[in-house]
Each structure stands twice: as C-alpha cells, then as structure tokens.
Amino acid sequence: MGDQMTKEQDDSLVDRVYSRLLGEILNGTLAPGAKLSEPKIAATEDVSRAPVREAIRRLEERGLVTHRLRQGVRVIVPDETMRANLMAVRGALEGLAARQAAENATDSERASLAVMLDAHRDKLEREGPVDYWQSNVNTDFHHRVATLSRNSHLIDLINDRFWPLFQLVRRARRDEPGRIRRSYVEHRRIANAIIDRDGDVAELLMRRHIEAAFIT
Structure with a gap:
C-alpha cells in the first residue's frame, strides 16, 4: 500500500508540473525558444528534480520542447x-x-x-x-x-x-x-x-x- 501511495503521489507531482509548464507554453509565458531550467522549476514548484524531469520528458514526447547538447531544453520555435x-x-x-x-x-x-x-x-x-x-x-x-x-x-x-x-x-x-x-x-x-x-x-x-x- 505504501509503495502504491508513493507512486500515486509521484504521478500527481508530475501531472502538476506538466500542467503548469504546458499552460505557460500555450499562453506564451514560456515563449518559443525559452529555456527550461530543471533547478528553477523544481524550486518554483517546491518539488525534487525527478518529477520536473518527467514532466519535461512528456513535453518533449509531444513535440513542444527540444533537448539539444549545450543548449539545454527549449520551447520549440515553429518554422x-x-x-x-x-x-x-x-x-x-x-x-x-x-x-x-x-x-x-x-x-x-x-x-x-x-x-x-x-x-x-x-x-x-x-x-x-x-x-x-x-x-x-x-x-x-x-x-x-x-x-x-x-x-x-x-x-x-x-x-x-x-x-x-x-x-x-x-x-x-x-x-x-x-x-x-x-x-x-x-x-x-x-x-x-x-x-x-x-x-x-x-x-x-x-x-x-x-x-x-x-x-x-
């Protein structure tokens, strides 16, 4: 039961961070080309970096951000x-x-x-x-x-x-x-x-x- 609750809590944190970042990308708060910083997001959301990393992975999976060497994670700039x-x-x-x-x-x-x-x-x-x-x-x-x-x-x-x-x-x-x-x-x-x-x-x-x- 404890392990199940921990997983549910972790999933909830990921969902919260993902929803926040998605909303900021769609409303323009995170503009095209903006860099996403795991430490800053974790501090803002008061969570560890693990749920932030998973939330960013979801964004990347949906094509909303890119992760490039020496550039970090950035919101896509559609051409x-x-x-x-x-x-x-x-x-x-x-x-x-x-x-x-x-x-x-x-x-x-x-x-x-x-x-x-x-x-x-x-x-x-x-x-x-x-x-x-x-x-x-x-x-x-x-x-x-x-x-x-x-x-x-x-x-x-x-x-x-x-x-x-x-x-x-x-x-x-x-x-x-x-x-x-x-x-x-x-x-x-x-x-x-x-x-x-x-x-x-x-x-x-x-x-x-x-x-x-x-x-x-």
Missing part, C-alpha cells in the same frame, strides 16, 4: 515547414474525425454541439475574439468533434498527442483581423453538417477550415 507539415497531418486527422462524428454521434451529442456553438457565439459577442480563442479544452470545438468520432485512435492522436502542439502553432495566428470570427462561422458550418449526418460535407468543410487557418 513554416513544420507548420505546413503539421497542418497537413491535422487536416487529414480532423477531416476524418468530422466524417466519423457525422456518422457516429448520438442525437443528444449533436444537440450539445449546437449548444456549444451558441455559447461560442455569445462569448464572441460579449468578450471579443481573443477570449474566445483562449477557450480551454472543455470548450474547444476541434476537441469535441474528435470525441464525437468515437474512434479511440483519432481521439488519442488529436486530443492528447497533437492537441497541445496544434494549440501552440494556432496561437500565433490569434490576432489576425477577422480570422477568429471567420473561424466561428466555419465551425458552425461543420457542426451543421455533423448534425445533418453528412459525413462527406463535414470532412470537406473541416479540411478547408484547417487549410484556411494556414494560408490566411
């Missing part, structure tokens, strides 16, 4: 080649997720998707596009569509493996004039296709939506 390749992967994955969401979502789930977008519309009107853009995972449209696909492999890739990286790359475009409001309109059209059970249109619109985010 256009990386961004284009990532968007191509994202378009394929999320297009398939939209198709399968149209095929597999229940009536109540379709209704909840419409309710979510009504809430997004109200948030846009009330608080403006920047706050809408910074919605968390529980209110993220793409995250929800992946979940509605009911494809465990897609859910793992989109919502866990790639979601933070998508967010990091996407964040760079958040201040473009009009783009966020256009994004909401595109989300609504994709949702309508899912609600109508039209997988062909849902996949096409999702792919176009991802492409538009890259070229605008």
